[in-house]
Amino acid sequence: MIVKTRAVILREIKYRDQSKICSLYTRDFGKMSVIIKGARNPKNKLSGLFSPGNVVDIVLYKKNIRDIQLVSDGNLVFSPMVPAPDLERFAILYRIIDLVRHTTEGNEKNLSLFTLLAGTLEELYHDNINCQQLYTWFLLRFVSLLGFQPSLRFCVISGKELMPAVESMKLTELYFVLNPGGLALPDASGESSATKQLIPVRLAMLLRTLASTRLPSGNSINADPADIEMLWNLLQDYCSLHFGHTKPGKNLSIISQILLK
Secondary structure, three states: OEEEEEEEEEEEEEEOOOEEEEEEEEOOOEEEEEEEOOOOOOOOOOOOOOOOOOEEEEEEEOOOOOOEEEEEEEEEEEOOOOOOOOHHHHHHHHHHHHHHHHHOOEOOOOHHHHHHHHHHHHHHOOOOOOHHHHHHHHHHHHHHHHHHOOEOOEOOOOOOEHHHHHHHHOOOEEEEEOOOOEEEOHHHHOOOOOOEEEEEHHHHHHHHHHHHOOOOOOOOOOOOHHHHHHHHHHHHHHHHHHHOOOOOOHHHHHHHHHHHO
16 A cells, blocks of 8 residues: 655664665654665665654555555655754754654554654754753653643642642742652652652743743743753653653764763
8 A cells, every 4th residue: 555644754774785774753653664775875866865853755655564664755844954953953853753762652643742743843953942942841742642741730649739839838849749740749748758859939830831832932931041951851850750761872872972072
């Protein structure tokens, strides 16, 4: 059966002399593996198209009995190489596609997840984007979409509404409980054995802002970079706990080392 779909390239592997096997996340079929014959031949029109992070429209011969489908044609929609390569952008890109590749099952269509992934990458590839802020937003949306949405309005332990309690008790800190996920009042979480981290109320408010933002563009969310970094680390711990995804890929490790120099 010949089908068309849009796909995000998650990974590429060299195959034989001139071909590639790629892991994709597609709009219509979820995660799948494909082979692109001759994709490493510079004269092939598909050469360079199937690189990690590219979003492409593809035509493939799909057979349900095959584990690897055959791509016959494709067109580039957008790429991290346009308008120009950027190390920070690539570092965030590899975090995103590694997370999706390691935490999703094959052949399970999830249109909401594809829309989130493709929309985030499209925004990431713009100029003047706050990459870390966008990645933090993506982590929160991603973990929520896969069934682990943290409770940010009500105390995850007592069920009390948080903001009235913060104001009446003049609190400056709240707990973020990793399992079950969400914010908690200090008095409610005192006897809980759940893994938790104490965070300033301003971070809790920033979490709520991120959760209510459709898709951040540029520096649309006014936040201190140090606060974004703290939420980034908190949400990565949260994802690691629920998905078991802790080790970055080889490409991410290399790029991260470059960024730290």
